[in-house]
Amino acid sequence: MAIPDSTELVDKNLEHSIQTQQKLEFYFLALVFTILGFSIQTSQFSTNIQAIFEIMAWFSFLVSGLSGLSRMAWIPVSYKHYSELTEEKSYANEAKRGRSIINESGQLLSNDERADLIKKTDQRITERKNIMEKIDYWHNIKTFLHKWLFIGGIILLIVSRAFNLYLSAPNRSV
DSSP: OOOOOHHHHHHHHHHHHHHHHHHHHHHHHHHHHHHHHHHHHTOOOOSHHHHHHHHHHHHHHHHHHHHHHHHHHHHHHHHHHHHHHHHHHHHHHHHHTTOOOBOTTSOBOOHHHHHHHHHHHHHHHHHHHHHHHHHHHHHHHHHHHHHHHHHHHHHHHHHHHHHHHHHHSTTOOO
16 A cells, blocks of 8 residues: 655645535525525515515625626636746746756757746736736625625525514514
8 A cells, every 4th residue: 555645645635625615615606596586585575674674685695696606707717827827937947947948949048038038937927916916806805795795685684584573473563
């Protein structure tokens, strides 16, 4: 029986962690839309105030779900940029270490050409980092909206349903 090395264990743990996170994100997204649909189907309006709370809950769930969908749509783009950044960093490091680089015509690059290539690669790395910072910024905003509007929707729905329950109790009217 072969004992796996530590990098193999880390990679499997990281892979398991990513898969678990992805499942949680899909579950949470489905939960938001399920509660939205269920709350719409089971709604009963008793007063204008109760209806306002109910509709605000629906709106909160809808925006939460749409921000979650948008976030999920941008995750592959983010992974692609991170992968390309890692590749470019690796390429730049190899070039900086003095590894021989061959151009498209099969010729070795001169020192000046190598320096120019390193400079252009560093510029692409900087540009990609700027793009990734913007993606991460919007990802964080969407995550915030997805989570907190869901919680707000739950609270608004509870208030609406509790208000409706209170009004439907015997000997109560507003």
